[in-house]
Amino acid sequence: MAERNIVEAIRDGLAFEMERDPRVLVLGLDVGRLGGVFRATEGLLERFGPDRVVDMPLAEGAIVGSSVGLALSGLVPVAEIQFLGFTHQAFQQIGPQLARYRARSYGRFGCQVTIRAPSGGGVRTPEFHPDSIEAQFVQTPGIKVACPATPADARGLLLSAIRDPDPVLFVEPQRLYRQGREEVPEGDVVVPFGRLRVARPGTDVTLVAWSAAVELCLRAAERLAGEGISAEVLDLRTLVPLDVEGLTAAVARTGRAVVVQEAPLSAGFGAEVAATLQEECFFSLDAPVARVAAWDVPYPAASLEGWYLPTVRRVVGAARRTVSV
Amino acid sequence: MRRLLQPDGSLVEGGCSRLGPEQLVEALRWMLLSRLVDARATALQRQGRFGTHSPVKGQEASVVGSAMALDPAVDWIAPSYRELPALVRHGYPLERILGRSMGRSPAATRIPDGVNVLPNQVALATQLQHAVGLAWGLRLQGRPGVVMAYFGEGAASEGDSHEAMNLAGVRRAPVVFLLMNNQWAISTSREVQSAGQFFRRAEGYGFAGVQVDGNDLLAVFEAATDAVARARAGEGPTLIECVTYRLSFHNTTDNPRRYLPPGWLERAECEDPIPRLEAHLAWLGLWDQGARAALEAEVAEEVEAAVQAALAMPPSRPEDLFDQVYALPPERVRRQRQELLQHVQEP
Numbered sequence: 176m177a178e179r180n181i182v183e184a185i186r187d188g189l190a191f192e193m194e195r196d197p198r199v200l201v202l203g204l205d206v207g208r209l210g211g212v213f214r215a216t217e218g219l220l221e222r223f224g225p226d227r228v229v230d231m232p233l234a235e236g237a238i239v240g241s242s243v244g245l246a247l248s249g250l251v252p253v254a255e256i257q258f259l260g261f262t263h264q265a266f267q268q269i270g271p272q273l274a275r276y277r278a279r280s281y282g283r284f285g286c287q288v289t290i291r292a293p294s295g296g297g298v299r300t301p302e303f304h305p306d307s308i309e310a311q312f313v314q315t316p317g318i319k320v321a322c323p324a325t326p327a328d329a330r331g332l333l334l335s336a337i338r339d340p341d342p343v344l345f346v347e348p349q350r351l352y353r354q355g356r357e358e359v360p361e362g363d364v365v366v367p368f369g370r371l372r373v374a375r376p377g378t379d380v381t382l383v384a385w386s387a388a389v390e391l392c393l394r395a396a397e398r399l400a401g402e403g404i405s406a407e408v409l410d411l412r413t414l415v416p417l418d419v420e421g422l423t424a425a426v427a428r429t430g431r432a433v434v435v436q437e438a439p440l441s442a443g444f445g446a447e448v449a450a451t452l453q454e455e456c457f458f459s460l461d462a463p464v465a466r467v468a469a470w471d472v473p474y475p476a477a478s479l480e481g482w483y484l485p486t487v488r489r490v491v492g493a494a495r496r497t498v499s500v
Numbered sequence: 501m502r503r504l505l506q507p508d509g510s511l512v513e514g515g516c517s518r519l520g521p522e523q524l525v526e527a528l529r530w531m532l533l534s535r536l537v538d539a540r541a542t543a544l545q546r547q548g549r550f551g552t553h554s555p556v557k558g559q560e561a562s563v564v565g566s567a568m569a570l571d572p573a574v575d576w577i578a579p580s581y582r583e584l585p586a587l588v589r590h591g592y593p594l595e596r597i598l599g600r601s602m603g604r605s606p607a608a609t610r611i612p613d614g615v616n617v618l619p620n621q622v623a624l625a626t627q628l629q630h631a632v633g634l635a636w637g638l639r640l641q642g643r644p645g646v647v648m649a650y651f652g653e654g655a656a657s658e659g660d661s662h663e664a665m666n667l668a669g670v671r672r673a674p675v676v677f678l679l680m681n682n683q684w685a686i687s688t689s690r691e692v693q694s695a696g697q698f699f700r701r702a703e704g705y706g707f708a709g710v711q712v713d714g715n716d717l718l719a720v721f722e723a724a725t726d727a728v729a730r731a732r733a734g735e736g737p738t739l740i741e742c743v744t745y746r747l748s749f750h751n752t753t754d755n756p757r758r759y760l761p762p763g764w765l766e767r768a769e770c771e772d773p774i775p776r777l778e779a780h781l782a783w784l785g786l787w788d789q790g791a792r793a794a795l796e797a798e799v800a801e802e803v804e805a806a807v808q809a810a811l812a813m814p815p816s817r818p819e820d821l822f823d824q825v826y827a828l829p830p831e832r833v834r835r836q837r838q839e840l841l842q843h844v845q846e847p
Contacts, residue, residue: 200640226640231667232663232666232667232670234663234666234667236629236659236660236663237629237632237660237663237664237666237667239629240626240628240629240630240632240633240660240663240664241629241630241632241633241636241664241667242633243629243630243633244629244630244631244632244633244634244635244636244637245633245634245636245637245640246633246637247618247630247633247634247637248633248634248636248637248638248640248641248643249637249641250637250640250641252633267623267626267660268626268629268660271623271626272623272626272630276619277824277825277826277827278824278825279619280610280611280618280619280824281606281607281609281610281820281824282610282823282824283610283611283612283613283619284618284619285827316825316833317825317826319826319830339827339828340827340828341826341827341828369830369831415830416830416831416832417830417832419831419832420831
């Protein structure tokens with residue numbers, strides 16, 4: 176075991192898989208000589224050579240579209256899209272192509288492709304860099320969506336993603352990339368898809384989140400503890416597959432839930448969580464499921480993002496209201 | 501524009517055909533089969549027994565001439581949706597292609613294992629990106645295949661077309677971009693798509709571009725074999741623009757009388773590639789009415805057998821919705837499958 180932050184854990188996971196499986200190759204913008212804008216692929220070019228660590232022309236559609244083809248040829252591409260917001264320019268290749276290729280060919284062709292993309296706000300990035308649009312890909316069946324929030328999960332879920340015969344969108348929390356280290360296993364340790372993690376146990380209210388919002392919820396839970404409210408924090412880890420059983424069992428224990436997302440409120444994945452909870456455990460709920468989200472406006476300039484993103488205060492407020500019902 | 505075959509069936513001065521008598525008849529056979537499938541599929545569609553059909557009519561020389569440059573054992577086809585005879589020649593059985601449009605079981609109609617054909621693509625030009633990745637991947641693995649990617653002059657306006665050709669040049673991918681310039685993207689004419697010549701784009705991407713008479717089987721075959729040879733030798737991609745004419749509708753929902761200029765179709769029909777190839781066979785002394793009748797009868801029998809085989813295939817089942825969406829389906833999707841099956845069984 177070694178202490179790693181999220182970027183280091185991802186880099187280590189990529190190297191581990193490339194060592195283990197000669198079919199794995201990494202492609203994207205600036206992933207070679209530079210090692211990626213966040214250095215997630217640093218050292219891989221020197222270690223695995225230019226056929227397996229490929230700097231691509233500046234075209235997100237080509238990065239994803241050629242990954243489909245590389246997978247058809249029998250390779251296992253791990254594509255990096257520099258920021259999740261840039262998948263707007265590859266959407267036609269992700270939702271309608273990568274995700275549907277197996278269905279369209281009725282199983283004749285599968286695409287074992289992972290798309291890694293940093294996402295989320297709070298680090299004063301330029302326009303489109305912080306967009307949390309992961310829910311868009313939940314609406315394109317055929318692709319799985321993983322959203323790790325810790326270094327150990329980043330590595331373990333990445334190993335699962337690369338090995339999954341289905342395509343995976345792997346959303347990385349850029350705000351947490353270098354925020355804190357933890358013990359990360361070094362060997363062949365995978366974190367399976369579809370099993371949520373209890374990030375902090377509690378008994379009064381359940382805070383449900385994924386990606387960087389998990390860290391926000393942990394801070395909120397700490398504040399709530401000071402007020403005598405015991406908040407449990409759930410990290411969904413993967414949106415597809417969703418751990419429906421784990422989610423409903425956990426929320427049924429407290430009877431109260433607050434779903435927290437960095438994406439705009441309407442039709443975000445939080446809505447899916449809230450709907451699932453009322454379908455699956457309505458009679459165990461003691462209060463309406465609350466949502467804390469970004470507003471239904473475009474992601475703003477850096478000077479405004481503090482007002483845009485969910486805050487600890489808003490999460491705490493929602494939890495207090497939920498507990499007081 | 502490269503042309504070898506004159507409308508009267510003779511070769512242009514100094515022209516030389518790379519196809520022997522047997523290959524010429526084989527090509528004509530595929531072209532006649534394609535034309536007949538168009539007629540049969542359109543009739544079945546009008547009877548409500550066939551889905552939307554996009555005829556190849558008019559473009560048979562471009563499709564067949566390019567496909568004949570490929571070795572189905574190692575090469576790949578990344579189709580759009582108007583390349584039926586190429587797919588059949590490459591090993592995708594006709595009855596499966598027809599069965600798919602007739603709503604038969606997706607398991608029974610899918611591309612067979614070992615057949616190097618990608619699924620039809622109606623999200624225009626997206627397949628070019630896949631073709632480039634596939635070609636690049638084959639080269640990385642030291643495998644011998646070349647990928648032939650089909651698209652139209654309309655799809656050439658899509659961003660994916662630019663991205664794919666650009667990447668192919670950078671990676672020297674063994675891919676042939678077969679641009680079928682049939683003059684019409686539904687009702688949008690060629691002039692509306694681009695102010696430039698399509699084949700000249702290749703220069704900007706750093707590889708060869710050629711323009712051929714797409715109604716001339718010999719010229720298409722020559723350009724395609726040269727392109728495939730270059731790709732196989734590691735010399736990178738080629739863009740081939742086949743100048744041809746769509747002699748039918750865009751698909752069975754379309755009515756070209758609403759937009760074709762008066763006389764356009766009549767003029768285009770003079771360029772029909774099938775009579776031209778037959779004239780060439782006659783010019784070579786290889787063709788007469790008897791030979792044509794025999795070939796037509798043979799092709800008609802094959803098409804009818806394929807239609808009957810397609811009709812005999814099992815129908816689609818409700819679980820087909822779910823069974824090949826994921827290799828490892830999420831629990832929630834498994835439950836939805838159960839729910840549908842229960843719903844279907846309820847009285």
